[in-house]
Amino acid sequence: MILSTPQTFVILIVVTAATIITRFLPFVLFKNSGTRNSFINYLGKVLPFSAIGLLVVYCLKDINFFKHTSGIPEMVSVAFVAIIHYWKENTLLSIGIGTALYMILVQLVFV
Amino acid sequence: MKAKTDALKAAFPHTIPIFTGFIFIGIAYGILMNSKGYGVIWSILMSLIVFAGSSQYMAITFLTSVFNPVYAFLMALMLNARHLFYGISLLEKFQDAxxxxxxxxxxxxxxxxxxxxxxxxxKGIDPNWFMFFIALLNYFYWFLGTAIGGILGSIVSFNTEGLDFVLTALFVVIFVGQWKSQKDHKPAIIGVLSSIICLLIFGRNNFIIPSMIVILTLLAIQRKKYEYDNREEIMQ
Structure with a gap:
């Protein structure tokens, strides 16, 4: 541990606060108008798909194409997970083998 | 009481993919926290209180560098901004909960x-208890995985480099699952492309909010077309 116990608690609390604020805000803001506003309704139908797309990109944001690995381990592993999940639709298999593949690539192949 | 047990039974099968995913990612989280000097109690506290996987992974960075709560708060806020989307999507479903x-x-x-x-x-299952048990079961899986990982991490030690890929893999899995379930892929494509472009322009520390703005704008622009393409579904 680098931080002291009180400092760790502070980090815990600010991260919790940030999470709670973003989860509750829409319900506070649109308390009464939500279901009557057709634009909000439309967003409710399409946003989930865009949001997960954003998350996938977020996870891959640290790829550096100019580093010695050129992002190959990430690209290979993501492609592998996508293909095997499209084919088998078995969550544990896709995540388990995909992560194992990535760990092997970064620890043993691209060192 | 019977209504609740029925809702729990109906909810459980839906959570099985999350069970496997969360146990795995929770274990990885517990092990990673351990490798940074945070024992099982810390991992469990984080998981029970914060309950946000990606923020907890991000928080590891802040636990292992100079104490900077303001920056940690702002980063978590940005990372969690996607929850605004989720809330908007579920306003109606949660309305009578x-x-x-x-x-x-x-x-x-x-x-x-x-x-x-x-x-x-x-049919016949209370939708609110059904949703509640889905949320509760997932909460429990996350706690369980974290606890197992925290204990495992203190017993065995191995090279954890790359273990955080579990989170990426989970999102790719959800993305592919959604892709297969939908005929209209435009919202998914808008999400990915807008984020990549904003990542290239604004850099990895600042791209989430601009991405959200671009996504909202593009979705707003293609709304008329969406409603025309899906007019039969909307009429029902």
Whole structure:
């Protein structure tokens, strides 16, 4: 541990606060108008798909194409997970083998 | 009481993919925390209180560098900004949840959200208790995985480099699952492309908010077309 116990608690609390604020805000803001506003309704139908797309990109944001690995381990592993999940639709298999593949690539192949 | 047990039984099958995913990612989290000097109690506290996988992974960075709570708060806020999208999507579904509503909102992680937008309760099952048990089961899996990982991490030690890929893999899995379930892929493509472009322009520390703005704008622009393409569904 680098931080002291009180400092760790502070980090815990600010991260919790940030999470709670973003989860509750829409319900506070649109308390009464939500279901009557057709634009909000439309967003409710399409946003989930865009949001997960954003998350996938977020996870891959640290790829550096100019580093010695050129992002190959990430690209290979993501492609592998996508293909095997499209084919088998078995969550544990896709995540388990995909992560194992990535760990092997970064620890043993691209060192 | 019977209504609740029925809702629990109906909810459970929907959570099985999350069970496997969360146990795995939770274990990885517990092990990683351990490798940074944070024992099982810390991992469990984080998981029970924060209950946001990606923020907890991000928080590891802040636990292992100079104490900077303001920056940690802002980063978490940005990372969590996607929850605004989830809330907007579920306004209607949570509308009549009454006393269950606070927990439903509190437990609205990516995975619970992805189930809640697609899963429909069977006939005769109370939809609010059905949603509540989906959220509660996922909360429990996350706690369980973290606890196992925290204990495992203190017993065995191995090279954890690359273990955080579990989170990426989970999101790719959810993305592919959604892709297969939908005929209209435009919202998914808009999400990915806008984010990549904003990442290239604004850099990895600042791209989330611009991405959200671009996504909202593009979705607003193509709304008329969406409603025309899906007019039969909307009429029903």
């Amino acid at each position: 009454g006393k269950l509503k606070p927990f439903l909102i509190y437990g609205l992680c990516d995975e619970t959200f992805s189930i809640l937008c697609s899963a429909e309760p069977p």
